Amino acid sequence: MLPCASCLPGSLLLWALLLLLLGSASPQDSEEPDSYTECTDGYEWDPDSQHCRDVNECLTIPEACKGEMKCINHYGGYLCLPRSAAVINDLHGEGPPPPVPPAQHPNPCPPGYEPDDQESCVDVDECAQALHDCRPSQDCHNLPGSYQCTCPDGYRKIGPECVDIDECRYRYCQHRCVNLPGSFRCQCEPGFQLGPNNRSCVDVNECDMGAPCEQRCFNSYGTFLCRCHQGYELHRDGFSCSDIDECSYSSYLCQYRCVNEPGRFSCHCPQGYQLLATRLCQDIDECESGAHQCSEAQTCVNFHGGYRCVDTNRCVEPYIQVSDNRCLCPASNPLCREQPSSIVHRYMTITSERSVPADVFQIQATSVYPGAYNAFQIRAGNSQGDFYIRQINNVSAMLVLARPVTGPREYVLDLEMVTMNSLMSYRASSVLRLTVFVGAYTF
Numbered sequence: 001m002l003p004c005a006s007c008l009p010g011s012l013l014l015w016a017l018l019l020l021l022l023g024s025a026s027p028q029d030s031e032e033p034d035s036y037t038e039c040t041d042g043y044e045w046d047p048d049s050q051h052c053r054d055v056n057e058c059l060t061i062p063e064a065c066k067g068e069m070k071c072i073n074h075y076g077g078y079l080c081l082p083r084s085a086a087v088i089n090d091l092h093g094e095g096p097p098p099p100v101p102p103a104q105h106p107n108p109c110p111p112g113y114e115p116d117d118q119e120s121c122v123d124v125d126e127c128a129q130a131l132h133d134c135r136p137s138q139d140c141h142n143l144p145g146s147y148q149c150t151c152p153d154g155y156r157k158i159g160p161e162c163v164d165i166d167e168c169r170y171r172y173c174q175h176r177c178v179n180l181p182g183s184f185r186c187q188c189e190p191g192f193q194l195g196p197n198n199r200s201c202v203d204v205n206e207c208d209m210g211a212p213c214e215q216r217c218f219n220s221y222g223t224f225l226c227r228c229h230q231g232y233e234l235h236r237d238g239f240s241c242s243d244i245d246e247c248s249y250s251s252y253l254c255q256y257r258c259v260n261e262p263g264r265f266s267c268h269c270p271q272g273y274q275l276l277a278t279r280l281c282q283d284i285d286e287c288e289s290g291a292h293q294c295s296e297a298q299t300c301v302n303f304h305g306g307y308r309c310v311d312t313n314r315c316v317e318p319y320i321q322v323s324d325n326r327c328l329c330p331a332s333n334p335l336c337r338e339q340p341s342s343i344v345h346r347y348m349t350i351t352s353e354r355s356v357p358a359d360v361f362q363i364q365a366t367s368v369y370p371g372a373y374n375a376f377q378i379r380a381g382n383s384q385g386d387f388y389i390r391q392i393n394n395v396s397a398m399l400v401l402a403r404p405v406t407g408p409r410e411y412v413l414d415l416e417m418v419t420m421n422s423l424m425s426y427r428a429s430s431v432l433r434l435t436v437f438v439g440a441y442t443f
């Protein structure tokens with residue numbers, strides 16, 4: 001059933017004399033089982049047809065014919081014939097050879113080559129013309145006169161097939177490795193990026209890459225930190241900063257009023273005060289600073305939170321002025337008989353809500369007479385008993401604030417000093433007219 005080279009018709013043997021390189025062409029071994037898949041030389045087993053199939057040696061053997069010879073495939077072998085020799089295609093057929101179509105002119109070139117228009121031999125691109133038997137997983141590479149089946153980069157030949165190499169098994173990547181068909185890719189943990197070699201991972205400076213920190217950004221290995229300017233605190237989201245309301249933290253930050261501002265706070269003072277050392281309020285002495293509107297005939301009196309212009313001459317009939325703040329009732333005037341002999345004007349200022357009792361003003365006799373005795377009392381202006389007098393000795397006494405008072409408020413107290421000399425039955429009275437300004441605040 002298998003054709004064999006040794007059964008060539010006699011007429012064809014004539015050609016074969018030139019050069020016949022046949023395989024051993026041994027006949028079929030009848031003792032082989034039916035299912036054998038071994039074929040004699042020059043044939044290969046075709047599993048599809050379950051037959052041995054002729055091998056085209058002209059294609060598979062590089063330079064099967066040397067020199068000027070051309071290769072003619074033949075069942076179980078091949079022939080090398082001179083280029084000029086006529087070829088009958090059907091080497092097996094009987095009778096006259098069929099007419100040869102022009103396209104099937106015998107190929108006068110070595111295997112893997114074909115003649116071009118100028119009758120010179122050019123390489124056949126087996127890969128381009130699908131004349132190869134590379135597997136779909138293989139790459140076909142055309143070679144001069146033949147071709148080669150190779151595995152693509154990243155693939156390895158296992159048996160007949162090309163199989164992807166799992167490069168990740170070789171620890172090419174510093175952090176993470178992703179195997180891909182034919183290749184691999186390194187990946188880095190968040191906060192890192194691939195280095196120039198595409199394998200190592202280098203820290204990303206997120207601060208330079210638009211990290212979403214609202215105020216300050218600090219890069220660190222693999223991550224970054226947001227921070228806020230002074231006076232701000234980091235929001236729970238870790239990025240944004242919100243103003244700290246310093247005023248809400250403590251009521252002692254400012255003596256009077258705390259005003260929160262973006263990133264800071266400031267203390268404010270009421271009118272008539274100035275800020276002292278960022279949190280304290282200090283009364284402005286308008287009289288000393290010259291920021292007052294008092295006229296020539298007036299005296300400027302400063303008090304907590306303001307000032308007052310008082311007439312320099314405050315003496316009322318029958319008193320006459322003897323000095324800037326002293327009025328005298330002349331003994332010669334009968335109207336003065338029951339009046340204190342002198343009235344001295346004095347001014348003072350206190351703050352609101354002082355703890356009591358509080359010594360506020362000391363009265364001192366200016367002249368001391370031997371054997372005389374001085375008594376002090378509040379003669380007027382203390383109807384509510386907010387003050388009392390504490391005698392210190394017989395020449396001085398202390399005016400004491402008895403109750404906490406809240407300003408703004410003004411007292412005019414007549415503090416009387418009565419001087420007595422029992423031996424000489426002498427009695428004299430003088431008044432210190434003390435104006436007490438109570439400021440509106442505790443400072």
Ligand SMILES: *[C@@H]1O[C@H](CO)[C@@H](O)[C@H](O)[C@H]1NC(C)=O
Binds near residue numbers: 196197
């Ligand atoms: C790294 O990968 C990039 C992008 O795939 C490529 O352009 C570059 O040549 C690679 N560098 C190296 C050293 O492999």
Ligand SMILES: *[C@@H]1O[C@H](CO)[C@@H](O)[C@H](O)[C@H]1NC(C)=O
Binds near residue numbers: 370
């Ligand atoms: C009052 O004080 C003066 C001066 O110290 C003294 O001379 C006088 O004796 C004192 N009088 C009495 C009653 O203590």
